[in-house]
Amino acid sequence: MTVTDSLLAYSLAASLLTITPGLDTALILRTATVEGSRKAFMAALGINTGCFIWGAMVAFGLAALLAVSELAYMLLKWAGAVYLCWLAFHMLRTPVTPQLNEGEGTARHGNWFIRGVLGNVLNPKVGVFYVSFLPQFIPMGHNPVEWTFLLVSIHVVLGTLWSLTLINASRRVAHILKKPAVARWLNRITGGLFLLFAARLAASS
Template sequence: MIPFDTALLFVSVGLALALVPGPDNIFVLTQSALHGKIAGVAVTLGLASGLLFHTTAVALGVAVIFQTSQYAFVVLKYAGAAYLLYLAWNAFKASKSQLDDDRPPAETVPKLYLRGLIMNIANPKITIFFLAFLPQFVDPLHGSLVAQFYQLGALMFIITVIVFGVVAFAAGALGDWLKASPKAQIWINRVSGLVFIALAAKLVSTNK
């Protein structure tokens, strides 16, 4: 079991990291502005769930593969970039009619969750970051290391949901303005597409 003071320090650092503006924040913001608060929460849960994958990779030693194997690292990052470009293409093709409802269709919510999940999992840099970050907060004297890793992963999940959830609700408030302005709808779709392209370019350009 992780001591309270260690958990408190981890939460403080985790909050600071989550609050730093970055690709994930922007992704949640654009999807919330486009599809509403529920969509933003779905994307947030997807991104946060991806952190549990990276936690598992670290706990089971899989992260070492991405750190030591250039091939595995390159395959995963290019697969992630290809998926992001696919999302960009869909964003550029999106029409005004897709934003007419107050909330996304029920079948769209799982897709948005999956979108956030795949985006997070397909970034090997996060696994490597977790490999360097999480071990600093575990200690064999406090029990199973695997259990401690999952405790930290759960804390990071909660932190991400809270911070990104606030972003989702704030951006979702733009919905009425977007529905009242067809030009704004098209503009935000284009911005969303550019965000996906930028994320793909950043992922491709990263090195271990």
């Protein structure tokens, strides 16, 4: 496989992966509609940072432990499941106060950055996926560390574009979705989805 073939094939596969509905999409959409686009973008930056952390672990061989060590996978998956449950209960129990003003303090934005990072790093499926997926697109004779970071960077760029698309789309219906009654239902639906993701993660092997 040539360099061009590798990049084109990977970009297509990563694009399909990015737009497939999942935990990241649910988190960004819910945050954008209920708490504002800035917090949603901080969550997206956190998710992207988590991708780079996993990329570094794959590049230097640390993520391979998840593929060969059942204990390492079990510990990380249960930590991830507990974290998702915490996020879900936070959404279900916290009173809804939709943020109509985008000029909020950066400290609260930082919380969503951290949540984005933890949601990605505590998901062992991401690590196992990177370990098995990225090496397939590294051309023979090329530096695997450099190419791993290149491929992760492409994934992050695609993820950022998709996140911006979701955030901008939510702005068009923000006047409806930020009504307290609608926001409460969004919290319930998203919280339920997170509990489902947590159960699926806990049941994974």
